Amino acid sequence: MVTRAARYDDPLLNALMYPHQVRVRGELYDSAVSAAPFDTVSIVSGSISAQRQNGVRYTADVQIDPTRIPLHITDKIMPFGTCIGIYRDVILANGNIMTVAVFFGRIDAVEFSRESFHVRASDVASFMVDARFEVPVTANHGMSYIDQFTALVDDGFPGLRVYWPGDPSKLDLVINSTATWDRERVEALDSLATAMSYDWFGGPDNVIHLGVMPTDDTSPVKWIVDAGDEGVLIEHQTQLDRGAVYNAVVVNSEPTDGVPPLHSVAYLDDPNSLIQWGGPFGKVPRFYSSQFMYTQEQADNIAASMLGDAAAGQRTLNITCICNPVLDLQRKVYVDDGRGSDWNGAYYIDSYSLPLDPESSMTFVAKAAQTLSGGKVVSAPATFAEGIHYGH
Numbered sequence: 001m002v003t004r005a006a007r008y009d010d011p012l013l014n015a016l017m018y019p020h021q022v023r024v025r026g027e028l029y030d031s032a033v034s035a036a037p038f039d040t041v042s043i044v045s046g047s048i049s050a051q052r053q054n055g056v057r058y059t060a061d062v063q064i065d066p067t068r069i070p071l072h073i074t075d076k077i078m079p080f081g082t083c084i085g086i087y088r089d090v091i092l093a094n095g096n097i098m099t100v101a102v103f104f105g106r107i108d109a110v111e112f113s114r115e116s117f118h119v120r121a122s123d124v125a126s127f128m129v130d131a132r133f134e135v136p137v138t139a140n141h142g143m144s145y146i147d148q149f150t151a152l153v154d155d156g157f158p159g160l161r162v163y164w165p166g167d168p169s170k171l172d173l174v175i176n177s178t179a180t181w182d183r184e185r186v187e188a189l190d191s192l193a194t195a196m197s198y199d200w201f202g203g204p205d206n207v208i209h210l211g212v213m214p215t216d217d218t219s220p221v222k223w224i225v226d227a228g229d230e231g232v233l234i235e236h237q238t239q240l241d242r243g244a245v246y247n248a249v250v251v252n253s254e255p256t257d258g259v260p261p262l263h264s265v266a267y268l269d270d271p272n273s274l275i276q277w278g279g280p281f282g283k284v285p286r287f288y289s290s291q292f293m294y295t296q297e298q299a300d301n302i303a304a305s306m307l308g309d310a311a312a313g314q315r316t317l318n319i320t321c322i323c324n325p326v327l328d329l330q331r332k333v334y335v336d337d338g339r340g341s342d343w344n345g346a347y348y349i350d351s352y353s354l355p356l357d358p359e360s361s362m363t364f365v366a367k368a369a370q371t372l373s374g375g376k377v378v379s380a381p382a383t384f385a386e387g388i389h390y391g392h
Contacts, residue, residue, distance in 0.1 A: 012090055012098045013223060016322050017230045021091035022358040026064070028076060029083040032106060032124050032206060033159035037085065038076065041068055048086065048103045048204075048354040052329050054190050057201045058123040060086060060103045062356060069112045077119070079107045084121050085206070086356070088325040100325035102354060104206040124160060125202030131156035131185050138180045139188075145173045145292070146210075149192045149200075153208050156185050164210035170196050173298070177259065179291035195292035197305040204328065212305070219369075221346055222331040225321050227338030232322040234361055236335065238343050239316040246286035246310035247275045251303040253293040264299035266307040275314055286310045308369075315368035317347060323354060323362045332369060345369070 006014050027037035046062030062084075068077060076082055086103040105123040112118065140148055150162045164170070173196060181188040193200040198210045227233045248267030255261050267277040267285070275281040288306060293299045317335060327333070332348045347366035354362050 007224065010326075011092060011096075012100070012326065013324070015090055015092050015098075016232055016324055018093070020093070022323070023089040023091065023097075024356045024358075025087055025089070026062070027085040027087070029085065030076075031081055032083050032104075032127065032157060034083070041065065041077070041084075043086065043356055046356045048356070049352070050329055050349075050354075051351045052199075052349070054193065054200055055186050055202075056122050056125045056129060057329060058103055058105065058204060060084070060105065060119070060121040062086070062119050062121075064117045064119055066112070066115055066117045069114075069117045070110070077107065077110060079109050082107050083124075083206075084119065088323075088354075088356075090325065101204045102325050103204050105202070123202035123204070124157070124206055125186075125200075125208065127157040127160065128153065128185050128189060128202075128208075132183050133181060133185060136180050136182050137188070138178055139175045139292075141175055141178060143175050144171055145175065145192050145196050146170055148175060149189060149210065152185060152188055152192075160208060161206070162208045162210065164198070165212070175292065176294050177255070177291055191290050191292055194288070194302065195290055195298070197301050201329075219332055221334045223324060223327060223333045224336065225319060225333050226336040231336075231338070232324070233319070233335070233337065234322070235320040236337060237318040239318060240314065241316070242275075242281070242284075242314070244313040245275060245281075246284050247273075247277045247281060248283070248285040249303045249306045249310050250285050250287045251293070251299050251306075252287070252289045253299060254289050254291045259294065262293050262296055262299040264296065264303040266300075266303035268307070268311055275311060309367075312348070312367040312369070315343070316350075317343070317366045318363065319366060320361050320363050323360070325354065327352065327354075327362070327364065333366065335366065 008014050024043050026041040026043050028039045028041060029037050042065035044063040044065060046060065049059050050057050070077055083104065083106050085101060088100050088102050090098045092098065105121045106126060107119055107121050109120045146164060153160055153162050189200055193210060198212060200208065200210050203209050225233050248265060251264045253262040268275060269277050277283060293302065319335065327349060329349050332346055334346050336344045346369040348369050350365045350367050352362060352364035
């Protein structure tokens with residue numbers, strides 16, 4: 001009997017390096033806040049797609065067993081409130097089954113004929129997209145950003161849960177203006193999340209998440225995508241494109257109530273960087289403004305948190321690999337093509353497509369994680385040449 005070394009603490013990740021069995025299933029819920037499913041469905045094929053952005057990140061496009069084709073408008077598998085959860089079971093060599101939730105969201109559309117039943121769905125952040133304000137809404141003066149964010153989610157879809165990492169320093173961020181949102185709830189959620197240096201999205205676990213994306217090179221690697229007999233890498237393509245690359249982030253406040261404006265800049269000034277500010281790459285700033293910045297420290301933190309992502313597009317990989325159901329947009333990977341090339345290194349997942357049939361491979365797009373160090377903070381008002389200096 002051959003003894004196989006365990007690379008990870010997680011037995012599921014170890015199992016992916018060797019032959020294993022997969023089973024995909026779906027569960028139907030009366031609504032996004034139902035405690036339990038009312039039925040299950042057999043999924044024939046399809047895929048889960050994920051794209052990094054605030055709000056709706058995950059969509060499902062699936063073929064369901066055609067014996068479940070609805071015969072009446074009152075059927076539950078309809079795009080009028082019913083939600084679907086999709087789960088991928090990985091059956092280990094010892095017979096144990098590890099279940100991963102790969103999608104949860106509302107059914108948006110169904111198409112069916114006598115032989116096929118096609119369902120499209122989007123994650124629960126889509127409820128926030130639809131729940132626009134009937135009348136302009138003013139931020140609650142004195143309320144913490146976290147509580148205001150949660151209140152806006154609950155007002156948009158009562159009972160939908162919100163998770164945040166629990167950083168106590170975020171509780172000190174309190175709304176000190178009379179900012180007003182006209183119509184779009186997602187714009188309000190975007191502005192509050194960014195002011196806390198967070199992203200937000202609806203996850204496969206049926207929860208609205210607030211969190212920090214691992215775009216830097218200091219957060220831990222969760223999975224190794226490598227070549228070789230026990231590797232999981234099938235194919236990769238490197239892409240170098242300056243079109244979405246920035247080497248500075250300029251942040252400005254939009255003050256109300258006579259509060260002085262704030263200004264902060266973070267830019268790459270490492271002379272060894274190909275995209276050094278003011279070098280051959282040129283000067284390519286990205287701009288952001290918000291009504292919810294009240295201190296220079298907060299403006300500086302926002303600029304710094306956005307810089308790694310703004311610069312990361314200089315190196316992008318398109319990867320085909322063994323399906324990993326836990327490879328979500330919160331994970332960072334290490335790619336090793338087996339050739340010792342300079343393209344090996346840490347990357348964060350920017351988008352992916354996870355097939356639901358057992359035979360197909362998954363694909364994902366990854367951007368190079370950045371190492372940002374050093375710094376200089378200049379109090380407002382600052383000129384563009386002043387700000388936070390970063391090298392990588």
